[in-house]
Amino acid sequence: MNPAVTPKPTASSSIGDAFGSSMNDLLQVRAALDEHSMVCTTDSQGCVTYANNRFCEVTGYKREEWLGQDYRMIDPGCHTPEFLRSVWQTISLGSVWRGEIQGRARDGSGFWVASTIIPVLGADASPREYLAVCQDITEHKKLHAEMEVRQQLQHLLADLSTQFVALADDEVDNTILRTLKQIGEFMELDRATLWQIEDDKAGLQLTHHWQRDGVPLPPERFQTESSVPWAHGKLLAGDSFHFAKLSDLPSEADSDMQVLRHLGSKSLVCIPLLATTRPFGALVFATVRAERTWTLDEITELKLVAQIIANVVGRRRAEERAEQLRVEIAHSARASMLGELAAALAHELNQPLTAILSNAQAGRRFLSAGAAEPEEVGAILDDIVRDGRRAGGVVHNLRAMLSNASPPREDCSLNEIIHEVAEFLHSELVVQGIELEQHLEPDLPPVHAVRVEMQQILVNLLVNAVQSMREAPAERRRIDIRTRKGGTKVTVEVRDHGCGIPIQHLSSIFHPFVTTKQGGLGMGLSICRRMIEAHSGFIAACNHEDGGAVLAFSLPIADSSIPVMTESRT
Incomplete structure (x- = not known):
């Protein structure tokens, strides 16, 4: 028997095998892309011809909803027309485009993708379709944005801390107002206010404020003990609190919720201002137009702002109290000193008053006797005027020294x-x-x-x-x-x-x-x-x-x- 002869592969079979191998490789590549990336293809006009599961998952639209549609279906309106034209010009000329694109999912939420758009060229070397491979970078962009905001806020706070170093008393108020405005605008808030506790500790007095145009100003005095008892207790205890929406408040704050809703506060942060360990006021940041979520980093940074302002305001309050005490002591010292001189003062007043009385009686005797000469009467009146001025001077000096003004x-x-x-x-x-x-x-x-x-x-x-x-x-x-x-x-x-x-x-x-x-x-x-x-x-x-x-x-x-x-x- 003749040994078996292995037939040689023909040209057609070689091509088939190569094609099968390439298709198998492409399928494997596509499977890998489908697993990890968003993939879609469009025709030469940009209309979707294919969208994988990951693409549909991120955008929120089903595959059949995508077929025949283009990017406008998820366009959030954030990119400029110039940007979109540059993308289209790049790929329509047969070049690969790489970059980041923002979109809006079906539920209205935004997302970001890092995209690579590859033109697939036809026989005439012009694009006959486009392959887009995208990576969802929404979380990365979010974390990056939060990091940037945090860094900017830290830089802002560093600048504010520098402004408050060795601040003169006559510059404190303007610097606080500027600080409230900078923080309010940077964090896109609607209102930033500084309150100080009144002497009876039953309410607050508004001393510094900033609010956006059209946002109503809160009352200058606020009886917190009766109107917002839960917040009042928190403040006097030196505890800060915040809420992203009014419904986040605990059940014991029901009355507080009604008052805050009346004031228009949708989200709020309240941080006590402490002198040593005793609160003397509060720094309050709020939104009125929309609710806002407060991050832990933001709360921490705002507490630092409150501490900086509390140090400056607390120092000025202490200086004002010390000056008031010094004035009161000085006044008491003057009164005590004059008390010791009471007998001398009585004698000092008694002399001119006695002289006035004697001169007046002498003048009356002259007039009654009918022997008064004009010169003598004039001299008597001059003496009365002189002694009256002397007595008036004593009284004037006494009143000036006793004055607490x-x-x-x-x-x-x-x-x-x-x-x-x-x-x-x-x-x-x-x-x-x-x-x-x-x-x-x-x-x-x-x-x-x-x-x-x-x-x-x-x-x-x-x-x-x-x-x-x-x-x-x-x-x-x-x-x-x-x-x-x-x-x-x-x-x-x-x-x-x-x-x-x-x-x-x-x-x-x-x-x-x-x-x-x-x-x-x-x-x-x-x-x-x-x-x-x-x-x-x-x-x-x-x-x-x-x-x-x-x-x-x-x-x-x-x-x-x-x-x-x-x-x-x-």
Whole structure:
């Protein structure tokens, strides 16, 4: 038998095998693409001829709905006509196009795809169909966008933090308003407000606000305790809260929900402003036009904003309270000092009033006797006018010193004020047997100061000098007061001849509650120093080598352009 002969493959069978192999490869490639990618083919006009399962899944349309349709079926209107023309021009010329395209699914949700569109050329080298292979990058784009927003928000907060560093008091309000506006516009909010808790802790007062045009402004005062009790409790406890929609609020916030709906708030974040651990206000961000979901990162960043603003506002509130307390203490000190001088004041008023009464009675006697000469009557009336002005001056100075208001500054002469205070204390000096010697430099330049505060300072220094000489012998009962000009300052020096200042108190004599007097509060000199430093001056104290104490203060001359040191020198 002849051995079997293996037939040689013919040309037709080789072509068939090759075609079968290629088709098998294509089917495998297509299966792989169908598994991992969105695939569709279109004719030369861009109408869909095939769409795989993944393509239909992402777009939300069935395969039969796609056949014969084009991109306009999912066009969200986000791409410009120029962009779409450039894509079509590229593939219609036979080139591959790669890029990202945004679409709108059947349910209205948006999606992004990274697309590669490949022209399939015909015999004439022109495209006869197009193959689009796409990857769904919606989540990637979302994460990338969130990361960009977070980075931009962090940069914004860094800029805001820089703005609030070493911020002057007169710039705080404008900076807060600018901050609310920047955050509101960046986060596409409708309203950003800053509230401070009222003294009775029953409500809030609106102090700073920003809102978009057409968005109504909330009321300036809001009684939170009665209208939004749940939110009120959260705020006083120092707890922040937020909601994306009103229905997210807990059942115990039903009444809050009604009020917030009336105010138009659809989504809201409320963050307490804390001074140490106690809340004094709240920062509130809200949307009115549509609901909004708040991410954890956004809440964290907004809490940082609240902390920055709370530090600045809390510092200013503390300074305002401290200043108010200082004013009240100064007023109390003046009242206490004048209380100690009540007897002297009564004597000071009694003298001109007695003189007025005596002159008036003398004038009546002259008139009754019919022996009054015009010159004598004129002299009597002049005396009455002089004594009346003297009594009026005493009352005026007393009222000014007792006033709790803050009078404006004016150019005033320290020599003139010393004369006024000397007259004011004249009776006290006489009763104590003390001589006041004035050594005042003529033509002393004026200072720009609050007159009543200058009076208070001088009264305090002179009263202290009087009290330091209660045990001094009669020949040493003298106070010397001097004024002089030096450079851009004028100086007032008060020296007594008493027991002097104990060495252990010299370095702290101007500190609060430091006193050398029995039963004294130790606030007088502290208040004097504060007033002098507020006028850009300084005050010092020392013991004189011949006995007694010397207290001197200097103030800048009015309109002086050379700065004066504001620290006290002891």
